[in-house]
Amino acid sequence: MKALVLSGGAGTRLRPITHTSAKQPVPVANKPVLFYGLEAIAEAGVVDVGIIVGDTADEIREAVGDGSQFGLRVTYIRQHAPLGLAHAVLIAREFLGEDDFVMYLGDNFIVGGITPLVEEFRSERPDAQILLTHVPNPTCFGVAELDAEGKVVALEEKPEFPKSDLALVGVFLFGPAVHEAVRAIGPSDRGELEISHAVQWLIDRERDVRSTIISGYWKDTGNVTDMLEVNRSVLERIEPAIEGTVTDDCEIIGRVRIEAGAEVRGSRIVGPVVIGAGTVIKDAYIGPFTAVAEGCLIEDCEIEYSIVLSGASLTGARRVEASLIGRHVTVTPAPRNRAAHRLVLGDHSQAQISA
Structure with a gap:
């Protein structure tokens, strides 16, 4: 089994920090958020990791190196533009070969790691396994619809009227069938190849797509509020x-x-x-x-x-x-300005000035 880690996004929600650096090396409790994902992958027994990089490739390379500090073998795969998660799978075809793989979004944080999920996938070997969690604001995420038996029947990307509160977590497990799916789909309205569309393609063809609802802590650290919340969560255990x-x-x-x-x-x-x-x-x-x-x-x-x-x-x-x-x-403190009122008042004016 291999891993595909996505670190090529522009990080627009973390600007202005990401105007000058990548979002994945931004530290949580003084350790880059990307490192938590790489450590989770290593703990799950996966060694060969492809990292999708974009304009901030040099910074990611400097931080991660060859992966040996995590016990990993890292291959860097350049994505010329952030064209979607399914596009990342498409350009990583040569690296992935016919192996099963876990796809991990480099700015996601999951308490407890992914070892049980990887072990279950290795044992059962479905075509795809997605992670879901209940969220209060499903319109901001990819959302899954399950039938009465808990089987995935549909996925929607940031729907206006979501059919559930189950959001896609940024970790996916795939068998080789996903390669046919990412080749078959077209760009979404926002011009990206959506991984949710690729999974839906598998569902529509009655391939074995499973889901796991996680109850533990998960955050997408794409904005400052969530970054501070993850920092709080990690610091509680130092x-x-x-x-x-x-x-x-x-x-x-x-x-x-x-x-x-x-x-x-x-x-x-x-x-x-x-x-x-x-x-x-x-x-x-x-x-x-x-x-x-x-x-x-x-x-x-x-x-x-x-x-x-x-x-x-x-x-x-x-x-x-x-x-x-x-x-x-x-x-530093701003310089203190001398308190004064400057007035230009016409005849017979009345003015009230705060003391």
């Missing part, structure tokens, strides 16, 4: 460790990991929090569910429920919360 320097005038409460080379002086940190190597925290408050990457400076300010990327500096910024701060960003 192991506390103080490997950096913490002075006696500091207060450390709860699950806090301070990596080697970090310095904390005159500050209060309330976990769960992770502080990256080489970061300096001075006269500051770091509140729950905050991840500060390596080489940052946080001084004379408060920050909570946020992600701060490498090399960023926040000084005198009072309180920051629910924020995603990019690499090498500088945040």
Whole structure:
């Protein structure tokens, strides 16, 4: 069995962060979100991985390398434009051959991994197996319709009037029959080859398409809100460790990991929090569910429920919360303007001015 990991999207929902970098290496709890997926694939016993890359290929290559850090063998497959998930399968045909494969969206996060799903697929070997989860906003996702026996009968991509609240999760398992399906379908209204259309093609031809409804935690980290939520979820399970320097005038409460080379002086940190190597925290408050990457400076300010990327500096910024701060960003107080009112009033005017 092989794996196909999609890391070629433009990441428009994470802009402006993704104007200058790929979304998959953006860290969650100081580890790139892409790495969680690669680790899950390795834990499932899959070794050969094809990674679909686009304009940010160099950044993905630099982060992942040859895959040996995960126990994987990685092949990079260039997609000249984000033309849909089924298009990714189409261009990976030579790499995939006739092997079964798991397709994993590189910006998705699933607690508990995929090992049981892969083992079940290897044992049963249907033509396709999709993962579903109940969501409150199904119009934002691909949606599955099941019959009374729980069999998949139809899929719709972001329907205006969804027939269920079961959304497609960004992990699919396929046998070689999917290659015929992706060749047979045409582009959708948005100009992409949709994987939901390929699966529907298999359903219409009465191929063996199965579904699994997952009850565990799943998130598509495509926007800032979901990225912060995944960060919160991961930080809740971190192991506390103080490997950096913490002075006696500091207060450390709860699950806090301070990596080697970090310095904390005159500050209060309330976990769960992770502080990256080489970061300096001075006269500051770091509140729950905050991840500060390596080489940052946080001084004379408060920050909570946020992600701060490498090399960023926040000084005198009072309180920051629910924020995603990019690499090498500088945040400082705005200069104070002299309070004054400038008026041009005609004859017999009446004006009320706040004190």
